[in-house]
Amino acid sequence: MEENEQLDMMNLLLNEKRVPEITRENRPKMFSRKEANKARRFHMSFDNYEATPLYSLDHLAKTLGVKKIFIKDESSRFDLNAFKVLGGTYAITRLICEKMGKDVSEVNFKYIREHAAEEVGNAPFVTATDGNHGRGIAWAVHELGQKAIVYLPMNSAKRRVEAIRETGAEAIVTDLNYDGTVLLAIEKAKEVGGYMVQDTAWEGYTEVPTWIMQGYTTMGMEVIDQLALQGYDAPTHVFLQAGVGGMAAAILGLFVNIYKNKYPKAIIVEPNAANCIYNSAEVNDGEAHPIDGDLQTIMVGLACGVPSPIAWPIIRDFSTMFVSCNDAVAARGVRILANPARRDPKVVSGESGAAGIGAFSLLMGDEFKEVKEALGLNEDSVVLFFNTEGDTDPVNYGEIIWNGKYRIPNQ
Ligand SMILES: Cc1ncc(COP(=O)(O)O)c(C=O)c1O
The missing domain is CATH 3.40.50.1100 (Rossmann fold)
Known part of the structure; x- marks a missing residue:
């Protein structure tokens, strides 16, 4: 060195x-x-x-x-x-609660699981990840019986990609760095009419x-x-x-x-x-x-x-x-x-x-x-x-x- x-x-x-x-x-x-x-x-x-x-x-x-x-x-x-799954599960639940017109304190995970499909239909949840966030999202979405599409940056470790696919989610490795992958996922979410669930904020995306x-x-x-x-x-x-x-x-x-x-x-x-x-x-x-x-x-x-x-x-x-x-x-x-x-x-x-x-x-x-x-x-x-x-x-x-x-x- x-x-x-x-x-x-x-x-x-x-x-x-x-x-x-x-x-x-x-x-x-x-x-x-x-x-x-x-x-x-x-x-x-x-x-x-x-x-x-x-x-x-x-x-x-x-x-x-x-x-x-x-x-x-x-x-x-x-x-x-x-730890990342703590964030993804809570955000998806808050999103669904908002559609239901309920406060999160009125629901539990079982209730969300039973009612998710009525609220979100077939729209996928889309995210970009270095691995841990995407795995949490993929797991939560699988538990709710919904579809997840997860984008990962170039050179993502094989095990991290596999762990996401094991939940049934689609995992796509890009040739971009993390920040570029986030931008790509935003575009793709728009294209497919999905819900973007990202762990960082930008103008107009803070909730x-x-x-x-x-x-x-x-x-x-x-x-x-x-x-x-x-x-x-x-x-x-x-x-x-x-x-x-x-x-x-x-x-x-x-x-x-x-x-x-x-x-x-x-x-x-x-x-x-x-x-x-x-x-x-x-x-x-x-x-x-x-x-x-x-x-x-x-x-x-x-x-x-x-x-x-x-x-x-x-x-x-x-x-x-x-x-x-x-x-x-x-x-x-x-x-x-x-x-x-x-x-x-x-x-x-x-x-x-x-x-x-x-x-x-x-x-x-x-x-x-x-x-x-x-x-x-x-x-x-x-x-x-x-x-x-x-x-x-x-x-x-x-x-x-x-x-x-x-x-x-x-x-
Ligand atoms: C293991 C681990 N620690 C810490 C962090 C940092 O979290 P944040 O991006 O919210 O700063 C991450 C983010 O993915 C992570 O995977």
Whole structure:
């Protein structure tokens, strides 16, 4: 690896635009406790609903020099290996509820399953995905007995494509990057008269992505309860990985609403090849600034070049630091979680899911002393992570674990 690539291992940027105080006015209302309860109540009506585990990695915490490390493991979410299905199921349900003239609090999943066909007829649900979102949509649409058409970017891993096809959905791999694939899916949805169910927003398309993000708050609400059960109020820090920023903004927005001025310092982690949130923070004019390119990274779930316009203002206002990192950082996270020491549980984490732990493990090293101090990361810190996916590309997961691929140079 060249020297300049090493320097590019991890870029850090403190947020200059963070609002100093949480007030009734600046709390993001769409992620209030009331809204989050609606989503969780709906998810709890699924036959196979179970809160995913929150693990405490005590040995790792001791090794890295913090009080506690908690990791919410979404690899078991509805047996789909990623958190994303929380968003898709909720958005499709809200869409159908709107057609029915019902509030989501009046229905459960069984009711939606029984009445979906009357409301949507034969129109397909269309989406673009790097894998996890599309799998969630395909699964939900299959459960509802409807048709899904899913577009994927070039070089999509075989297993991710197969997992979507196994639900009966049509999966089409394009020769475009993620952002180009989204544009193509919008056109195709129009052509076939389908319902576009996308996890990012654009002008005139904000309702569905807002519902998707509200769906993600179910995992945030579970964490809040799980921490409380272990005697913890707000964590001091949370690492949130970002693609378009929807997941990060939903969880951060919820924490701001629930914990108010005690909400955790949020560190947003992205791949260098797709660091649109970092780029927006770097330009520092308060606006979102997309990045271009082929967006090639092993953190495929984070390979998005355009920030969601719903997510960006929340991330801008409430996060503390932005991290843009090399693939080797994520691979380190995958290996750390797969090889626990002492009694820490093993966590199977895919490349996007492990980016936060990878970045944190390096941040706690001596060379980042000043940043650690600025962030207040020390032996009193309670640090929260979300493992947002399991081994969704088992071939690459094997390469990382078995063959030590994507190593940090000189380590
Ligand atoms: C595993 C995983 N983690 C995190 C994210 C980031 O979510 P968002 O695009 O909402 O920022 C994704 C998105 O697909 C993902 O698949």
